[in-house]
Amino acid sequence: MASRDHILAALRRHAPPAVTAPDLAGLGVTFADPVAQLALSVVAVGGACVRVADLAAADAAVAALPQAAAARRVVSLVPGVGRPTLDLADVADPHTLADLDLAIVPGELAVAENAAVWVEGRALPHRAVFVITDHLVLVVHARDVVHHMHEAYERLAGRPRGYGLFISGPSKTADIEQVLVVGAQGARTCTVVVVGGAATE
């Protein structure tokens, strides 16, 4: 604890005059149709976006994905969507998920401005699921699509504290001569399925 007290004392000694925190009200850009904007944003970050009327239609849309048709090891954390081949409740060690082909994961909310989908830690029996899988499907309700990040954090403020993350598109890198390559360490594809709202399909 000596180092802790030493550091904190040095910071107090060197503290600049008090500066008040800025007001964040009014930040953020809104869209006429946030769900339509979300679809554009998802494509822009290398993902795919599908709009469906209900969970049954979501299931059909996932089944129609080529990566789902080819998948042999599948987990679904969205009841009624996908054809799971294993139950995460039976998985003790996440290392055994190394050959996972497809994971279907619920999103708490999706952000129109940047395609970020919030995945709540409590929904994940293993944290590895969304990143170790070859293909990822995120299922989010149209009513949970927000305009921007400020609105997203307003919505998240009330949740119980814990692990969670934003996912925006598939894993990617441009570390070799700035050439964008999708499928770096994590999921090679990311499909966002938006359920409900003004879906026409």
Next chain:
Amino acid sequence: MAEGHPEAAARFVADDERLHWHDQAVWWVRQKRDTASAAVADWEALRTAAAGIKRHALSRLAEYLAEFEQNATAMGARVHWARDAAEHNAIVHGLLAERGVTRLVKSKSMLTEECKLNPYLEARGIDVVDTDLGERIVQLAKEPPSHIVMPAIHRKKEEIGELFHIHLKTERGLADPTRLTEAARHHLRDRFLAADAGLTGVNFAVAETGAVVVCTNEGNADMGTSLPLLHIACMGIEKIVPRERDLGVFLRLLARSATGQPITTYTTHFSGPRAGGELHIVIVDNGRSDTLGREALRDSLACIRCGACMNTCPVYRRSGGHSYRYTVPGPIGSVLAPQRDPGQYATLPFASTLCGSCADVCPVRIDLHHQLLALRQDLAHKRLVSWQKRLVLRIAAMVLAWSGAYRLAGWLARRVLPRMPRWLLYVRWNVWGRQRELPAMPRHSFRAQYRRRRGKS
């Protein structure tokens, strides 16, 4: 005295083709940042808000760090404090040694580069694998990153292909980025699955919730922390943001400023360990509390490490990251390095034209060129600037302060310079003239021309 930026940069610019290739590669990233920021209507308001949050946090840093520690601990994390690099490295090694860890996977952390953690752990028998693709490339090449966001931006794909051929057994001559990345994916996947512990940096530490937020595009931080049971997160004291909602501001700025993306692929909020696992957070000072006490340089602690100042800097683009010989290159590195060791990094604040482009793109509005100027003055006071430069500036100060000397200098320049032979004008000691031509001298001084024209009107 250690080699300075001019000598190291001279080697880089000797390869003219590579210099222009590097310049264009980095400039392209700057252009992507421009496109992304121009598409955000409230961009300038966002920068102002980000600057305001950081300055507020810095004014109450001790309080917020204590709050962070309390909340992180309440969520089940263990918080450690390190005064300097040596203590940081000892803490990390202690955690690994106690648990018998021999294989560590790391995601990007400039702090651990600063602390030279990798060689410290390797000397103690721990296998350390950097898992960000760019970092893995430079690790295999046994060299430091040349950019904080794109560590291997200085490497051509053919060179990476050769490295992978040697270390990853890919076919000779392979230079396709997609296939090289796929090879790295398989190589790193094996390392993730075999790892005993994962170490990450920290982009933001939220005082209000005790969460550490880590941003990656590849997902390597998530792979490295969700397979092994031990997660160590290393952060500088300046990573604190007071409230969770402050993240909304920074996450809108960070990736757009860095690469032109609207947000990174993965933005993970680590709040407590996973079931059966451990989360250790190491909070490091290593000179930062001194910076807080220096008014002219304090704002450098607001940096969120987006790299935009490097991408826009005409000197960085044309001299490469390695010429700075510090963990963080470019304008922000030139501000940070001399604070760490003024003697070793005395040339860095001069590796700038003071054009101010860095301050224009900085998402947290750090007045980088003013800080570089303040550091130059500081270094001159400490006599860490070459005697030639000091002498020239002393003469210049005299000439500018005394109108008689100024007029005489002007007369000499107009009358004598045009008559001097080239070999004498561009003599070896005229460093300025090595890449430059003197302008043609006017026949009359400005003063004379002004007087004559006023007389006419």
